[in-house]
Amino acid sequence: MDLTQKQIVEFIKSAINGEKINLNIDEQVDWESIINLSREHKIEGLVYSVIPNKLKDTVSSELLNLWKKEVFLSGITQQRHMKEMENVLKELNKANIDVLVLKGLVIRDLYPTPTLRTMSDADIVVNESDLEKSKEVLTRIGYIEYKQTPNDFMFIKSGCLPIELHWDLADDHFFKQISKFEEDMWPNILPVKIGEANANEMGLEDLAIFQCIHMAKHIVYRGFGIRHLIDFALLVNKRGSEINWINFLDRCKKYGIYKFVLQVILTCNALFDIEIPKDIEFVSKEDKSYLNQFIDDIFESGVHGKQDFVSSVASEFAYTADKDGGKNTSSFKRYMRFLFPKVETMSDTYNYAKKHKVLYPVAWGHHLVRGICNKDYSLKDKIKFTTETVNVSQKRNDLINYLEL
Numbered sequence: 001m002d003l004t005q006k007q008i009v010e011f012i013k014s015a016i017n018g019e020k021i022n023l024n025i026d027e028q029v030d031w032e033s034i035i036n037l038s039r040e041h042k043i044e045g046l047v048y049s050v051i052p053n054k055l056k057d058t059v060s061s062e063l064l065n066l067w068k069k070e071v072f073l074s075g076i077t078q079q080r081h082m083k084e085m086e087n088v089l090k091e092l093n094k095a096n097i098d099v100l101v102l103k104g105l106v107i108r109d110l111y112p113t114p115t116l117r118t119m120s121d122a123d124i125v126v127n128e129s130d131l132e133k134s135k136e137v138l139t140r141i142g143y144i145e146y147k148q149t150p151n152d153f154m155f156i157k158s159g160c161l162p163i164e165l166h167w168d169l170a171d172d173h174f175f176k177q178i179s180k181f182e183e184d185m186w187p188n189i190l191p192v193k194i195g196e197a198n199a200n201e202m203g204l205e206d207l208a209i210f211q212c213i214h215m216a217k218h219i220v221y222r223g224f225g226i227r228h229l230i231d232f233a234l235l236v237n238k239r240g241s242e243i244n245w246i247n248f249l250d251r252c253k254k255y256g257i258y259k260f261v262l263q264v265i266l267t268c269n270a271l272f273d274i275e276i277p278k279d280i281e282f283v284s285k286e287d288k289s290y291l292n293q294f295i296d297d298i299f300e301s302g303v304h305g306k307q308d309f310v311s312s313v314a315s316e317f318a319y320t321a322d323k324d325g326g327k328n329t330s331s332f333k334r335y336m337r338f339l340f341p342k343v344e345t346m347s348d349t350y351n352y353a354k355k356h357k358v359l360y361p362v363a364w365g366h367h368l369v370r371g372i373c374n375k376d377y378s379l380k381d382k383i384k385f386t387t388e389t390v391n392v393s394q395k396r397n398d399l400i401n402y403l404e405l
Helices: 003-016 031-040 044-049 061-094 104-110 128-140 178-188 204-221 226-242 245-255 258-272 278-285 291-301 309-318 331-339 348-355 357-373 379-402
Strands: 099-101 122-126 144-149 152-156 163-166 190-194 197-201
Touching: 003 031, 003 044, 003 226, 003 258, 031 044, 031 061, 044 061, 061 099, 061 104, 061 122, 061 128, 061 190, 061 197, 104 122, 104 226, 122 128, 128 144, 128 152, 128 163, 178 204, 178 245, 204 226, 204 245, 204 258, 204 291, 226 258, 226 291, 245 258, 245 278, 258 278, 258 291, 291 379, 331 357, 348 357
Parallel strands: 099 197, 122 163
Antiparallel strands: 099 122, 144 152, 152 163, 190 197
16 A cells, blocks of 8 residues: 555544544645545545544645535535435335335445445335336336346436436346345345335345445456445444354355455454454454455555556456356456457447458557547556556456455
């Protein structure tokens, strides 16, 4: 970790423990870097909330006012989002549709102030038999179906954050054991209030496991940011005494995320001083040889695994499992396929090569020139892509293999 990352960790540690940051006022703080890293991981408000006034005096007034404004507007957005979700759930209640709420809608209550856990959308799950009726309810109250993925529908409404309507929990392309977890989870759901609306939430142990499944899925594909780790750390810190940790780990073995979860627990302990539960103190003796690489991967990923262009692309190259659960090509071969794709899979711009195979080299040259001239990425990004992608990808693939994901 660099100095900014270490300082961010101190901010997070203070927030988790409900304290003001105890940084020495004379310590070098690059506030612009602190703010930028906070933005990338969507924890601007959490970091801002623990800064004492004497430390705020060391921030330029222009930067501080901008930061304060962003945090204030984010809080307003989150309040409106929760009010809107209360109204949505009330309408689903009227239609006698049972709803399971996920992620931020539940985790936010663990934060010092709920609005500090920002959400970019809302994830809800209904029975597949209630799917059409749920879509009708959302349409009636002004939502529009925006797109469909293999396991959810996204609905949007002007002035509101999107809603992802699920009928199951995850795409088993990335996580083959998700169906086993779902079978075990459904009998344990509990009633919960979202404002004045009724909904359901996972049992506490299931919630902890689902958080880890969600992180495991993301690290396999593109990576996950520090906010996901904060969610888990807060759950352990605030409600860990209510979890049967031996059973928790036994289930993690069953679902195929045991080694990954050990790294998550060790990381929370190393970064945030979260105590390892007494029943599983043996975890502290586990292999820590990949711990720093695991932490670096989290910081490099950003909140949705998209912080750094090269890291983002390299992460996709590192994922080698195909849709049938087998193994595909190496990182280097994927890199070469990216540079020289199968012409038949390329856009209509390259139809000339699809019609005449002799023009394949021309199409690949055309493809490379378009990439070089692409203004969406800086020259620095393009150079890094050329020189670092394969090494970053192979290193990341080594981490994923170690985690047995």
